Amino acid sequence: MNDGWNIVVCVKQVPDADDVTIDPDTGTLNRSDAPAVLNKPDHNAVESALALRDAVGGTVTAVTMGPPPASAVLQAAVAAGADGGVLLTDRAFGGSDTWPTSLALARAAEELDADVVICGEESTDSSTGQVPPGIAAHNGWAQLTYTESLDPRPDEGVLVGTRDVEGGYERVATALPVVVAMVFGANDPRPAGLHRKIFAETEFEPVQWTAADLGIEDRVGLVNSPTKVGGMDTASPVERERTRVDSVEALYDHLAEVL
Amino acid sequence: MSAASGPGIDVADYRDVWVFVEQHEGEAAPVSWELLAKGRELADETGESLVALVVGDGVAHLAEEAVARGADRALLADDPVFEPYRADPYGEQFRALVEARKPSIVLIGGTHTGRDFAGRVAVPAHAGLTADCTELAVDEEGLLLASRPTFGGSAMATIKCPAHRPQMATVRAGVFDAGEPAEPTENAADAVESVEVVVAEEDTLSTVLERVVGGVVDITDADVIVAGGAGCEGDVTPLVELAEALGGEVAATRAAVEEGWVEPARQVGQTGKTVRPQLYIAAGISGAVQHLEGMNGSDVVVAVNTDPNAPIFEHADYGIVGDLHEVLPALTAMVREKQEVAA
Ligand SMILES: Cc1cc2nc3c(=O)[nH]c(=O)nc-3n(C[C@H](O)[C@H](O)[C@H](O)COP(=O)(O)OP(=O)(O)OC[C@H]3O[C@@H](n4cnc5c(N)ncnc54)[C@H](O)[C@@H]3O)c2cc1C
Numbered sequence: 001m002n003d004g005w006n007i008v009v010c011v012k013q014v015p016d017a018d019d020v021t022i023d024p025d026t027g028t029l030n031r032s033d034a035p036a037v038l039n040k041p042d043h044n045a046v047e048s049a050l051a052l053r054d055a056v057g058g059t060v061t062a063v064t065m066g067p068p069p070a071s072a073v074l075q076a077a078v079a080a081g082a083d084g085g086v087l088l089t090d091r092a093f094g095g096s097d098t099w100p101t102s103l104a105l106a107r108a109a110e111e112l113d114a115d116v117v118i119c120g121e122e123s124t125d126s127s128t129g130q131v132p133p134g135i136a137a138h139n140g141w142a143q144l145t146y147t148e149s150l151d152p153r154p155d156e157g158v159l160v161g162t163r164d165v166e167g168g169y170e171r172v173a174t175a176l177p178v179v180v181a182m183v184f185g186a187n188d189p190r191p192a193g194l195h196r197k198i199f200a201e202t203e204f205e206p207v208q209w210t211a212a213d214l215g216i217e218d219r220v221g222l223v224n225s226p227t228k229v230g231g232m233d234t235a236s237p238v239e240r241e242r243t244r245v246d247s248v249e250a251l252y253d254h255l256a257e258v259l
Numbered sequence: 260m261s262a263a264s265g266p267g268i269d270v271a272d273y274r275d276v277w278v279f280v281e282q283h284e285g286e287a288a289p290v291s292w293e294l295l296a297k298g299r300e301l302a303d304e305t306g307e308s309l310v311a312l313v314v315g316d317g318v319a320h321l322a323e324e325a326v327a328r329g330a331d332r333a334l335l336a337d338d339p340v341f342e343p344y345r346a347d348p349y350g351e352q353f354r355a356l357v358e359a360r361k362p363s364i365v366l367i368g369g370t371h372t373g374r375d376f377a378g379r380v381a382v383p384a385h386a387g388l389t390a391d392c393t394e395l396a397v398d399e400e401g402l403l404l405a406s407r408p409t410f411g412g413s414a415m416a417t418i419k420c421p422a423h424r425p426q427m428a429t430v431r432a433g434v435f436d437a438g439e440p441a442e443p444t445e446n447a448a449d450a451v452e453s454v455e456v457v458v459a460e461e462d463t464l465s466t467v468l469e470r471v472v473g474g475v476v477d478i479t480d481a482d483v484i485v486a487g488g489a490g491c492e493g494d495v496t497p498l499v500e501l502a503e504a505l506g507g508e509v510a511a512t513r514a515a516v517e518e519g520w521v522e523p524a525r526q527v528g529q530t531g532k533t534v535r536p537q538l539y540i541a542a543g544i545s546g547a548v549q550h551l552e553g554m555n556g557s558d559v560v561v562a563v564n565t566d567p568n569a570p571i572f573e574h575a576d577y578g579i580v581g582d583l584h585e586v587l588p589a590l591t592a593m594v595r596e597k598q599e600v601a602a
């Protein structure tokens with residue numbers, strides 16, 4: 001493995017969560033037509049992928065599954081330094097929950113002959129964190145979730161990850177291929193270089209694969225998704241007094257009633 | 260790995276409620292007992308058995324404790340290959356057990372280990388898995404109704420899994436009540452069944468080189484929580500002192516945890532703990548939806564913030580505009596003074 005590793009980074013397009021607030025009176029979401037952006041935790045995934053390539057050589061390929069406009073997140077990854085991007089897009093994917101989504105990404109990773117697949121901790125719109133272990137399980141590969149940092153050992157064909165476990169950390173050595181989910185905020189993503197940015201915007205064209213290209217047209221979409229949304233309720237907003245007090249004494253008096 | 264079940268399976272073949280008892284070095288994660296108590300309610304409603312799944316090395320005592328805490332039976336997979344936790348051997352063992360025993364419902368803690376495990380095992384089982392549920396119930400047909408906040412907490416989505424089994428859910432620590440601890444009774448061991456271990460060390464894909472874990476605080480039991488955010492600007496002493504004076508615990512936003520000011524086990528919110536104290540003091544916290552999700556169930560919320568327009572004020576009972584480095588010490592002094600008068 002001296003010619004470097006094939007590194008695949010999974011990036012997802014999500015509605016921008018930054019301006020999102022809850023209206024305290026109605027309990028509904030103020031979303032001001034949130035624009036679609038690259039899932040925040042995936043910036044950390046892209047940075048780890050690039051840092052890994054810096055360390056061992058090889059290529060970084062960004063992959064996303066979504067409708068055609070989702071290729072914008074591939075463009076963002078290429079601007080940051082990824083070598084290429086693959087868009088998994090097909091009507092057949094519509095309605096997929098995490099089971100078929102991770103299957104499509106797993107098949108793409110296989111197709112790309114991945115040594116390492118890097119994901120974000122979770123997506124801000126579905127926040128399950130299930131896709132990375134799902135990819136690993138579909139392919140029977142090793143997994144490293146909640147990873148803080150990576151220490152590649154290319155001579156042994158091993159990737160060591162430091163995982164955040166509640167109350168501490170652990171260092172785990174895994175065989176390749178392996179699927180990694182980076183902790184959100186684990187690193188400082190590098191800014192996109194100007195030339196790379198121009199390239200991403202003017203020249204970059206993603207490769208497109210359909211479900212049939214991946215040989216999974218009968219195993220994706222709504223029918224192959226075990227979970228179904230059975231109902232949506234507006235969460236009743238929590239009633240709060242919303243009293244402003246202007247002195248610590250007044251605050252103490254209110255607290256004395258509680259304590 | 261092939262799908263063990265999927266469309267076309269007979270869901271009637273699947274029964275019983277399983278709870279995965281997460282443990283590390285023989286010590287159960289508190290969320291395991293919270294889920295066991297909830298699992299008992301669900302099993303009583305569906306008229307099925309509650310089964311504790313205990314996997315580890317030298318963990319028979321946890322299987323017995325699970326029985327003492329209300330499980331009808333415990334399945335015990337006891338082998339050195341299971342210590343410490345690794346996704347692939349745990350996943351293989353679970354797959355084999357699900358194929359052989361066909362549980363209908365499986366509950367798993369929403370810890371890092373629990374989510375690592377749940378995501379791995381749901382795939383080969385072709386199970387339906389819902390993450391971070393805050394309500395669990397069963398409908399008339401015994402179908403699991405797994406509800407979770409969505410759209411930043413403004414709505415609750417109820418997820419069902421009609422045609423696949425098992426129906427799996429992860430739940431964060433602190434959402435359900437663990438009930439009373441129980442000492443294993445004399446015949447608890449009779450309800451424990453040792454199962455065949457299907458994984459061998461040489462087939463595993465990973466090796467844990469080092470594991471460093473200190474004592475893990477549990478903020479979910481605290482009656483009073485003093486939480487700080489980015490507004491602490493590196494100095495959390497005011498939080499610590501007020502928490503001490505009130506007999507409470509310190510907690511934090513993700514921002515404060517990422518800065519390293521407060522340990523991760525004290526993070527409240529979507530990717531941290533869910534807390535429901537009688538009093539939650541939010542100091543230097545803006546009130547992001549991901550934070551609110553973890554503390555909205557508190558009885559009384561107090562906000563301290565220099566910005567009069569901070570969203571947190573809309574989600575607080577009492578708000579004071581001011582610098583936490585002045586407000587909290589003043590409040591602490593007042594609390595101590597009254598305590599001395601009372602003593
Ligand atoms: C996938 C995902 C998961 C997340 N999970 C969580 C989670 O579990 N928990 C969580 O908390 N966040 C979570 N977040 C982050 C969340 O979106 C916010 O970024 C975070 O909660 C902000 O923390 P903060 O309020 O401490 O900081 P800020 O938003 O920066 O707010 C700091 C506040 O302090 C005030 N302030 C400044 N100085 C002072 C002073 N001297 N005295 C008083 N007030 C002062 C400011 O006016 C401001 O309102 C998550 C985000 C994502 C994308």
Ligand SMILES: Nc1ncnc2c1ncn2[C@@H]1O[C@H](COP(=O)(O)O)[C@@H](O)[C@H]1O
Pocket residue numbers: 010011012013039041042045063064065066098101105118119120121122123124126127128129130131132
């Ligand atoms: N549709 C998708 N396309 C590409 N990557 C995805 C997709 N969905 C999830 N992921 C990856 O899986 C991670 C966890 O997402 P989730 O399991 O949805 O919380 C994300 O941070 C991405 O890296």
